[in-house]
């Protein structure tokens with residue numbers, strides 16, 4: 506807590522960003538750092554403490570490094586304790602950390618499915634339920650989903666389903682919390698060449714039809730924050746993404762699945 510001019514203690518306002526140390530999360534954090542009022546404190550979450558600390562050191566804002574693995578219950582216990590002790594006001598929650606699970610479902614290990622659900626699904630719910638009681642009128646939540654949310658993806662089936670979950674959850678939550686003056690946006694980028702993909706996966710991506718939609722994470726972050734400030738519910742940051750969303754709405758899903766599975 507900090508002291509207000511009248512001697513009374515004021516609560517700290519924070520911006521909580523998951524997956525802040527690389528890719529889209531890093532791009533969002535840098536832009537927020539440039540544009541948000543100085544008094545906000547950034548709470549940055551990722552597993553690798555050293556990487557997160559070196560990412561945070563040039564930031565303008567005070568930053569708190571939280572090296573947490575959001576796929577474990579222990580992380581929420583630690584966060585819960587921090588919230589109870591400090592009672593911050595959550596100005597913005599960026600639910601961004603996520604991971605992929607490429608390949609046919611049968612070729613993947615059940616452990617990787619559990620890991621994917623823990624981070625891409627459970628962590629989104631856990632972070633939201635943790636932060637929501639500390640939000641107030643004017644607070645916002647941003648979820649990172651994907652264009653993969655619009656259409657089932659053979660070869661990326663569990664991942665696409667997890668992103669469809671986030672899109673659905675985010676849209677419903679937006680309606681629930683709007684009476685409290687809390688805004689919710691869901692951003693749906695196309696592929697970005699970040700650490701999300703291995704070198705081998707990047708090579709395969711650059712040979713597939715998906716290469717036509719590749720986006721730059723900095724541009725995605727810029728477009729997302731502009732749309733979020735305009736209170737857009739679903740943000741699609743590229744023309745290709747918009748086309749996929751439209752096609753998924755108007756064309757038969759079975760037909761589209763045959764098209765994208767053709768090789």
Ligand SMILES: NC(=O)c1ccc[n+]([C@@H]2O[C@H](COP(=O)([O-])OP(=O)(O)OC[C@H]3O[C@@H](n4cnc5c(N)ncnc54)[C@H](OP(=O)(O)O)[C@@H]3O)[C@@H](O)[C@H]2O)c1
Nearest residue numbers: 524526527528529551552553575603651696697699700701
């Ligand atoms: N790249 C794409 O093509 C693409 C397209 C559409 C949507 N997205 C979505 O965009 C989001 C960000 O992806 P990205 O491309 O920026 O990936 P990225 O470069 O791999 O960054 C992922 C971030 O999440 C953190 N992280 C990973 N696992 C974590 C865990 N268990 N607990 C806490 N933090 C964790 C990573 O840091 P540590 O490794 O240190 O934990 C890193 O900061 C994800 O939700 C992804 O699904 C990506």
